[in-house]
Amino acid sequence: MNDIASRRGTRWASQRIPVPKTLLSVVGCLVLAAVVLEIAIRAGAISAYLVPRPSDVLVAFVDGLASGVLLYHGGITAFEALTGFAIATLLGLTLAVFVAEIRLVESAVYPWMVAVQATPKIALAPLLIIWFGFGLSSKIAVATIICLFPVMVTTITGLKSTNAGFLDLACSMGASRWQILWKIKFPAALPHVFAGLSLASVFAFTGAIVGEFVGASAGLGHLVIDANSKIMLAEAFAALIAVALLGLTFFYAMQAASHRVLYWKH
Amino acid sequence: MITTDALTKTYVTRGGESVLALDRVSMVIGDGEFVSIVGPSGCGKTTILRILAGLIPDFEGRVEVENSPVKGPSPAVAVAFQDANLLPWRTVLDNILLPIEIRRLGKAKYRARAAELIEMVGLTGFEGKLPSELSGGMRQRVSIARALIQDPKILLLDEPFGALDAMTRDVLNLELSRIATATGKTVLLITHSITEAVFLSDRVVVMSPRPGRITETIDVHFPRPRGIDLTSTAEFGKYTGNIRKILNYV
Numbered sequence: 227m228n229d230i231a232s233r234r235g236t237r238w239a240s241q242r243i244p245v246p247k248t249l250l251s252v253v254g255c256l257v258l259a260a261v262v263l264e265i266a267i268r269a270g271a272i273s274a275y276l277v278p279r280p281s282d283v284l285v286a287f288v289d290g291l292a293s294g295v296l297l298y299h300g301g302i303t304a305f306e307a308l309t310g311f312a313i314a315t316l317l318g319l320t321l322a323v324f325v326a327e328i329r330l331v332e333s334a335v336y337p338w339m340v341a342v343q344a345t346p347k348i349a350l351a352p353l354l355i356i357w358f359g360f361g362l363s364s365k366i367a368v369a370t371i372i373c374l375f376p377v378m379v380t381t382i383t384g385l386k387s388t389n390a391g392f393l394d395l396a397c398s399m400g401a402s403r404w405q406i407l408w409k410i411k412f413p414a415a416l417p418h419v420f421a422g423l424s425l426a427s428v429f430a431f432t433g434a435i436v437g438e439f440v441g442a443s444a445g446l447g448h449l450v451i452d453a454n455s456k457i458m459l460a461e462a463f464a465a466l467i468a469v470a471l472l473g474l475t476f477f478y479a480m481q482a483a484s485h486r487v488l489y490w491k492h
Numbered sequence: 493m494i495t496t497d498a499l500t501k502t503y504v505t506r507g508g509e510s511v512l513a514l515d516r517v518s519m520v521i522g523d524g525e526f527v528s529i530v531g532p533s534g535c536g537k538t539t540i541l542r543i544l545a546g547l548i549p550d551f552e553g554r555v556e557v558e559n560s561p562v563k564g565p566s567p568a569v570a571v572a573f574q575d576a577n578l579l580p581w582r583t584v585l586d587n588i589l590l591p592i593e594i595r596r597l598g599k600a601k602y603r604a605r606a607a608e609l610i611e612m613v614g615l616t617g618f619e620g621k622l623p624s625e626l627s628g629g630m631r632q633r634v635s636i637a638r639a640l641i642q643d644p645k646i647l648l649l650d651e652p653f654g655a656l657d658a659m660t661r662d663v664l665n666l667e668l669s670r671i672a673t674a675t676g677k678t679v680l681l682i683t684h685s686i687t688e689a690v691f692l693s694d695r696v697v698v699m700s701p702r703p704g705r706i707t708e709t710i711d712v713h714f715p716r717p718r719g720i721d722l723t724s725t726a727e728f729g730k731y732t733g734n735i736r737k738i739l740n741y742v
């Protein structure tokens with residue numbers, strides 16, 4: 227007992243301490259790169275027309291936050307991405323269960339999914355704008371389509387790779403197909419599912435931004451395009467940084483959720 | 493009670509050829525008897541067990557468990573496999589209660605029984621642990637407790653201790669012997685260990701290489717309870733020597 231407790235203690239400690247360390251080194255790298263870039267631009271080695279000065283970007287970012295512009299547009303992009311992610315998760319899990327459980331569905335649906343996946347989603351974005359309009363729903367649709375495939379494929383793989391011993395065991399206890407699915411296959415597939423959700427958590431923002439690039443009047447993607455067209459590079463970069471921060475935050479939130487749900491994996 | 497009469501099983505491989513795995517296997521295992529099957533690898537031992545467990549639907553011959561033909565898994569039969577097959581996301585207690593959950597017998601009613609079984613297999617204090625926190629031997633004990641929770645008439649064990657070291661195996665065999673005597677279950681054990689078979693059984697069934705047939709059945713007359721000292725007696729050695737001889741000269 228004690229042994230396990232102390233082992234757990236060290237395990238936690240060795241997991242907890244590196245987080246600030248990692249953060250420190252990441253921030254350190256960033257600051258260093260920014261300083262080098264700043265000096266290079268000020269010295270004239272890199273043209274300020276191509277790359278904005280990091281100090282200008284920082285000012286634009288802080289201004290954006292203070293004026294609420296970044297928060298407003300960031301909120302819209304986040305809403306699109308998260309809604310797309312949520313729809314893709316529900317839809318992806320449901321489809322995956324049907325595909326994995328029913329042969330006929332697999333042969334009917336799967337090729338279509340692959341075909342959709344093989345089409346560059348950017349090529350679909352203009353169509354989706356026509357179908358879903360200029361507002362938020364078309365961006366949600368792009369995010370959904372981008373997220374759907376990873377969620378579905380990883381879940382199908384997970385549902386189909388259940389340990390044969392578990393299935394024998396469940397059968398010998400007289401489990402119904404439904405019980406086998408929910409008590410054995412699905413929990414066993416969760417590590418796969420979360421691998422898919424992690425991928426999708428990043429893709430969701432790509433989807434929302436792509437949708438906004440094609441046509442939008444709000445959102446960080448719109449902000450980037452707008453700043454670009456006015457050659458306000460610092461503002462464009464500030465918006466890009468906001469996108470990256472949002473994606474990063476959601477990705478690590480997913481990691482944390484996965485860590486909780488897959489408690490037996492650690 | 494288990495009865496097989498001319499049980500024959502032919503597998504069809506993916507290539508389309510037929511493999512005769514069992515050839516007219518007939519045996520009767522009475523209530524409360526402990527019978528072991530030994531035989532070379534691939535002779536069809538697991539096949540017999542899976543048929544009895546209702547996991548293989550197509551076979552020839554008559555197979556009865558508790559006087560009714562086997563048509564699928566029966567609540568009268570519980571199985572423990574070579575791998576403990578504990579669900580890694582469930583605690584020891586919840587793994588043991590899985591059959592109750594599956595058969596919808598009401599988990600609350602069985603908590604006391606689960607606690608008894610956990611004590612019987614020597615795992616008190618480990619109820620809330622995950623399988624990954626247990627040793628191999630402890631996992632097999634959980635697997636046996638899980639097989640016992642629904643109070644089956646018949647226990648089918650497919651090399652449950654095969655993957656364990658000799659010392660752990662001795663300990664678990666002693667416990668299994670004690671549990672079988674105490675609960676009066678009908679037990680069919682598959683094993684590669686002749687010593688284990690003789691030590692635990694009322695009868696040892698020796699099988700030939702594929703196609704699996706019963707070569708000989710040996711009654712073991714030692715009184716119960718049996719202690720581990722028994723294994724070093726000359727009488728015991730006669731039994732094991734005899735079985736070894738049969739296995740080598742078929």
Ligand SMILES: Nc1ncnc2c1ncn2[C@@H]1O[C@H](COP(=O)(O)OP(=O)(O)OP(=O)(O)O)[C@@H](O)[C@H]1O
Pocket residue numbers: 503504505511513531532533534535536537538539540702
């Ligand atoms: N699903 C299957 N399809 C085709 N052949 C099979 C199948 N399962 C088992 N066999 C064959 O049937 C024979 C008996 O297999 P079985 O698993 O019952 O042997 P066993 O006595 O349990 O062997 P071991 O001691 O190695 O566990 C083997 O020759 C095996 O190749």
Ligand SMILES: [Mg+2]
Pocket residue numbers: 537538539
């Ligand atoms: Mg076997």
